[in-house]
Amino acid sequence: MGSAITLFVGIVIVGVMLLFQYQGNVSSASQSQSVQPESQTTSKENDGYQIATVDVKSNGYGPNNIEVKAGVPTKIDFKTTSGISCTKHVVSNELGIDVDLKKGDNFIALKDLKPGTYKYHCGMYMYGGTITVK
Template sequence: MKTFISKNWHLMLIGVVALIVGGFVLFYFQGSVSSFPASQPKTVQEEPDRAKYEIATVNVEGDGFYPKNIEIKAGVPTKINFKRSTSFTCIDEVQSLKLGMDVFMDHENNYFTVKDLKPGVYEYNCGMYMFYGTITVK
């Protein structure tokens, strides 16, 4: 047994390195392919009527929400567009208990409507509670 390991240590090392690199590749590219069947069309959300709604945009990127805080006016109907700019992110859902928000993102524009909010600060987060943002109502 000792001679087998001493003669083949380099092959075992190559195997371990290949497993590590393969695991990294799978982890890195996990969000680049949709898990939905190809026959299921994605619905594209149209731009809302700017006469009826104020629109605030939050960019969803690989490392969080930008800007981290948005400001909206109290009592003004607002649509928040969580615009997903990359598929290389684990952020596929945005939630807020106070706002009753649970938005699953599977395309670029993802609108959530807020109405009649009282002044204050409302928090939201990704579905895995890793990234956070706030909405300040004035």
């Protein structure tokens, strides 16, 4: 009898967790379009910084590549709509980024960028993108 109750409680807990995961994915999908991996954007300048925005969703980062100018102070806004998946943690060893993102705007300042292509990825290496400095 005790093992049946334990099994039932375990099934209920797993069901509740799956329900929350499903609701988070449905709400983020209904609020925005899916990430287009071939997309690319350039930065905008604001208060001496060039600013580029990366949309962070449960299914990846978009656009897949952003372009910024070399030698200009830069802020990358990793803008999140959901905090459920591994995309809420962004890492770039090349740029010294290792950040847990909160919901909304997450500005990361980068200075003295040299020309080249820099990679970033989620905490589980499942999703990623590039920053091209020209």
